[in-house]
Amino acid sequence: MGLELTIPKFVADKAAIGPNGKTCGKYVDFAEESLLIASLIIEVLAEESSPKPLLNPKLVLRITKETLADENAKAVILKAHSLAVNKGLVYFANAIQKGEENAVFSASGCKLEADLTGDWETDTLRTGCLGVVTINLPRIVYESEKDKNNFFRILKERYEMAARALRIKYRGLKQHGKSALPFITQRSNGDTYFRLEYCSRIVNLAGFRESVETFCGKSINHDETRAFSEELVKNLASFRNKFSRRHGKRLFPAVLHSFEASTRLAQLDVEKYGVAKVKFSGTREHPFYSTTRRLSLQDGDFPIIPSESLEIEHKLKGLNTGGSLIIIELEDKEYTHEDLMKLTEHLVKNRYLEFFTYNRTMTYCSNCKKSWVEALHKCPSCGSMSTLTTFDRFASA
Structure with missing residues (x-):
């Protein structure tokens, strides 16, 4: 669920459609009402998640220059941070950066912007993500035996294979979509409702951190590993430019959360190469490759990355x-929503992050109907153990 706290310039002066399809002024005339609705949505979610953490619906809150300049909008953002600091659930989209004014995000991180025709309505509405194909980067490291030329050669082959798979899916939907997806493919004025040809196609990268650290034998913070990471990103950009001509203009590499792929690919590599050789996250019993990018806060009273x-x-x-x-881990530290909002403003204004969320590990007791901001093995209230459930949105990613 996306929340826009100010009326975007590109729709502000358009005629607002009211009851029975009749126009009733312009959208800019309803700025106060839209802000009230956004505030009430946050209040409802805060109330509903007070006894037990909610995983859905996920809120995507767009932050623009106009939002930060409006005191009423900032008050709603502060309310959203109260929800974020205790329950997670809120995702923040940085729309301050140039060219991002029309960008839209899903909670998974997929992004659409006005990059095809330049028309925000055509490029971002009535379309979406065609599909995601995940590449196992650590497997390429093992197959290439840490030879850089072999690594990028195999990566190029896998990238093209992923692009072909997405193209086959596109052709299948184009040919059989009318019977498989009758509702979204219905036509009006000659156009289908869902613009399949404008969909993005994601080549997801599993184990980015594990692969570069395995290849270089050093932490991702080391200069050598950073240099290899940058070279990897440059090559992926080159592959994208080359294969987009044949397999679709919106063919993008990305690192996006994929629970099934992250666990399955790690398990397959452990079976093939052995647990001693494979670098993975998680435990020996539950290995997985990272399909998210995480940031931790410095120790201290104020949240700083x-x-x-x-x-x-x-x-x-x-x-x-x-x-x-980007997932910012709050762990079990206590922060005020005011401090967290200051961090968000810092990240947004300085254009450090494009799309991010704050993550908490929480424990819920079904016996006493209470939750705590930490992972527990015994309920502090009633002493029960079997009634506890741990909630972590990105536990195996």
Whole structure:
């Protein structure tokens, strides 16, 4: 569910459609009402998630220059941070950056912007993501035996294979969509409702961090690993430009959350190469490859992200063309929603992150109907153990 706290310029002066399809002024005339609705939605979610954490619906809150200049809108943003600091659930989209005014995000991180025709309505409405094909980057490291030329040769082959798979899906939907998806393919004035040809096609990268660290034998914070990461991003951009001509203009590489792919690919590599050789996240019993990009906060009373981490994210911005999702881990630390909002403003105004969310691990007791902001093995209230459920939106990613 997307929330826009100010009326976007590109729709502000358009005629507003009211009851029975009749026009009733312009959309800019309803700025106060739209802000009230957004505020009430946040209040309802806060109330509903007070006993037990909610995983849906996910709120995508767009932050623009106009939003930060409007005190009433900032009050709603502060209310959203109260929800974020305790329950997660809110995603923040940075629309301050030049060219991002028309960009729209899904909660998964997929992004659409006015990059095809330049018309926001044509490029971002009545379309979506055609599909996601995930490439196992660590497997390519093992197959290439850490030879850089072989690594990029195999990566190019896998990227093209993923592009072909997405093209086959497009052709299948184009040919059989009328019977398979009758509602969204119905026509009006000669056009189908859903613009299939404008869909993005995502080549997802599983194990980006594990692959570069395995290839270089050093942490991602090391200069050598950073340099290889940047080279990898540049090559992916080159592949995208080359294969987009044949397989669709909106063919994008990305690192997006994929629970099934992250666990399955890691398990397959452990079976093939052995647990001693494979670098993975998680445990030996539950291995997975990272399909998210995470940031941790520095220790202290005020939430701050280390500058080194932000610098790495800046270097990897080439992966954000088709979307991105940065997860900021709050862990079990206590922060006020005012402090968290200051961090959000800092990240947005300085254009560090494009799309991000704050993550909490929470424990819920079904016996006493209470939740706590940490992972627990025994309920602090009633002492029960079997009634506890741990909630973590990105536990295996």
